[in-house]
Amino acid sequence: MKFCVLEHVDVVVVTHEHGDHWVDAIEVAQRFDAYFVGIYETAQKAAQKGVKKAVGMNIGGPGEVEGLKIALTPAFHSGLPVGIVISSGSETLYHAGDTGLFTDMKLISELFHPDVALLPIGGFFTMDPEQAAIATTLLKPKVAIPMHYNTFPVIRQDPELFRKLVAEKAPDVEVVILKPGEYYEYKK
Numbered sequence: 001m002k003f004c005v006l007e008h009v010d011v012v013v014v015t016h017e018h019g020d021h022w023v024d025a026i027e028v029a030q031r032f033d034a035y036f037v038g039i040y041e042t043a044q045k046a047a048q049k050g051v052k053k054a055v056g057m058n059i060g061g062p063g064e065v066e067g068l069k070i071a072l073t074p075a076f077h078s079g080l081p082v083g084i085v086i087s088s089g090s091e092t093l094y095h096a097g098d099t100g101l102f103t104d105m106k107l108i109s110e111l112f113h114p115d116v117a118l119l120p121i122g123g124f125f126t127m128d129p130e131q132a133a134i135a136t137t138l139l140k141p142k143v144a145i146p147m148h149y150n151t152f153p154v155i156r157q158d159p160e161l162f163r164k165l166v167a168e169k170a171p172d173v174e175v176v177i178l179k180p181g182e183y184y185e186y187k188k
Contacts, residue, residue, distance in 0.1 A: 006032070008032065012028050012029045012034050013070060014036065016082065018079060026051055034053065035066060036054045036055065041056070041080055042056070057072050059074055069085075073108055074102065077097065083097045091188060096135070098148060099127065109139045115142050115188065118144075121148065121159065133170070142186075143176055144170075146159045146175070
């Protein structure tokens with residue numbers, strides 16, 4: 001199922017190799033001759049599948065790709081999971097990837113100061129709404145966007161519950177709920 005039409009892509013960043021995260025990413029990177037950034041082993045596999053601009057990184061300090069500073073962070077999930085921090089210089093996004101809650105999210109906040117945090121709320125394989133709301137207290141973003149929910153029955157969640165819990169635990173954080181195919185543009 002396709003949700004949107006892409007006109008131009010410079011960089012594709014992947015959190016891990018599960019099919020719902022990287023199969024379309026390979027196709028997009030090939031179609032637009034875009035950079036494909038991921039954990040080293042994932043980038044190597046993408047290159048073997050024909051991606052020309054595969055950039056393998058590891059958890060740690062940022063690298064620069066197409067003018068963006070990109071850092072991979074820990075994530076707790078099966079496979080070789082990572083979170084991703086992307087900074088344009090003026091705005092910073094943290095994509096937690098598929099992960100459970102962990103206290104080093106506070107360190108991610110201290111190091112990178114994310115403006116926007118994308119947090120999984122589906123439960124079962126990742127954080128649930130309550131754990132993701134706690135993550136917002138550690139990360140201290142200006143905006144939190146729930147993700148990785150309602151795509152199949154075992155991860156069915158109500159994003160409004162996440163919004164309610166964030167309002168209680170981190171009232172300064174705005175929650176933006178997107179439908180498939182929608183996008184959000186953050187401006188300071």
